[in-house]
Amino acid sequence: MSIQYISDSQGKITGVFIPISEWNILKKKYKDIDEADIYISQDQIDIVNERLEEYYKNPDSALDFDSAMNDIEKDL
Numbered sequence: 001m002s003i004q005y006i007s008d009s010q011g012k013i014t015g016v017f018i019p020i021s022e023w024n025i026l027k028k029k030y031k032d033i034d035e036a037d038i039y040i041s042q043d044q045i046d047i048v049n050e051r052l053e054e055y056y057k058n059p060d061s062a063l064d065f066d067s068a069m070n071d072i073e074k075d076l
Helices: 020-029 042-057 065-074
Strands: 004-007 013-017
Touching: none
Parallel strands: none
Antiparallel strands: 004 013
């Protein structure tokens, strides 16, 4: 499979490009691959919005992923 990765200006992978011929093969193999409907409840949306508001008010209080994982692992 000839997948191409799409990166932002900092080199972070942000997407994947799959040639249409290979996408069609995947669609035949996995019948519902392009019909993935994900339901997100209003409660979940509200929680995310509240957390974003908290972050925007105090962005310095957030931990990056590695720091958060280190904190979790030290308590295990």
